[in-house]
Amino acid sequence: MHLYTGKLAVLYPGQGDKVPYQQLAERLVVPLRDSSVAGFDQHELFFLSWREGCLKLLDKELLKKGGLVVDIEPRHGEQRSWPAPKQGALAQALGRKTKTVVDATTGWGQDSLHIFRMGYELICIERSPIMSELLADGFQRLAQVDWMQNLHLQPPQLLSGNAITLLANLNTPPDCIYLDPMFPPKRKKSALAKKSMTILRDLLGDDHDKELLFSSAIAACGKRVVVKSPDYAEPLGGKPTESFQGKLMRYDVYFK
Numbered sequence: 001m002h003l004y005t006g007k008l009a010v011l012y013p014g015q016g017d018k019v020p021y022q023q024l025a026e027r028l029v030v031p032l033r034d035s036s037v038a039g040f041d042q043h044e045l046f047f048l049s050w051r052e053g054c055l056k057l058l059d060k061e062l063l064k065k066g067g068l069v070v071d072i073e074p075r076h077g078e079q080r081s082w083p084a085p086k087q088g089a090l091a092q093a094l095g096r097k098t099k100t101v102v103d104a105t106t107g108w109g110q111d112s113l114h115i116f117r118m119g120y121e122l123i124c125i126e127r128s129p130i131m132s133e134l135l136a137d138g139f140q141r142l143a144q145v146d147w148m149q150n151l152h153l154q155p156p157q158l159l160s161g162n163a164i165t166l167l168a169n170l171n172t173p174p175d176c177i178y179l180d181p182m183f184p185p186k187r188k189k190s191a192l193a194k195k196s197m198t199i200l201r202d203l204l205g206d207d208h209d210k211e212l213l214f215s216s217a218i219a220a221c222g223k224r225v226v227v228k229s230p231d232y233a234e235p236l237g238g239k240p241t242e243s244f245q246g247k248l249m250r251y252d253v254y255f256k
């Protein structure tokens with residue numbers, strides 16, 4: 001039985017070129033459903049589909065409302081320029097002398113894109129094949145935007161697979177390895193949790209091997225590992241060298 005059996009399907013809207021949908025379903029080894037056929041949503045909990053030119057992740061609630069995409073626009077409060085100033089808790093945690101970063105837990109790519117926009121050289125790693133497909137779609141869209149083209153920039157490189165093994169095979173140790181694994185929630189259902197993060201948790205579950213990921217990161221980094229952690233969680237690697245506080249979270253920094 002495949003990993004996503006009964007959980008995920010690719011959703012074809014019933015019109016337009018079917019081939020990309022078929023190929024995506026084949027790559028992920030999941031069924032292809034047709035949303036123009038009644039009762040298509042009886043079987044799976046999650047769907048992937050292209051809507052408005054973006055690959056979107058949907059659950060039953062989002063089927064009618066739209067869907068979640070890798071958002072390539074700067075988050076609220078982030079600068080639009082490139083390179084954006086290296087300011088704020090994330091930049092402080094990455095370190096003043098850091099040039100190269102590997103984000104080993106890319107997820108929706110929001111931290112990665114922030115790091116990329118601040119001008120760091122970035123490699124992204126993601127082990128969920130679903131999230132990798134969404135990221136690849138987002139990075140392709142990023143490559144097309146005016147400022148990227150005008151500045152002759154390429155989107156970050158995306159490696160699909162488990163960072164625990166991929167980090168050990170990097171050609172050059174990056175100055176910094178950034179980790180934001182999934183921690184168990186404080187309460188069962190937090191009203192504050194963003195839909196994008198609750199859907200990720202429902203789809204993938206917690207990252208139970210984060211201690212091992214931390215050890216691999218320490219072994220593979222050039223200078224430091226930064227762990228983003230909810231403020232209620234114990235530091236992943238024991239007492240950090242330094243910590244930077246954000247809103248309801250902190251960045252724990254470990255020097256090699």
Ligand SMILES: C[S@@+](CC[C@H](N)C(=O)[O-])C[C@H]1O[C@@H](n2cnc3c(N)ncnc32)[C@H](O)[C@@H]1O
Pocket residue numbers: 104105106107108109110111112125126127128131161162163164180181182200204207213
């Ligand atoms: C909390 S999310 C990261 C969110 C991300 N920082 C953002 O800004 O969107 C954690 C992600 O890390 C990925 N992940 C966890 N452990 C991993 C590992 N060992 N290798 C690669 N990806 C991993 C999970 O699949 C999940 O997509």
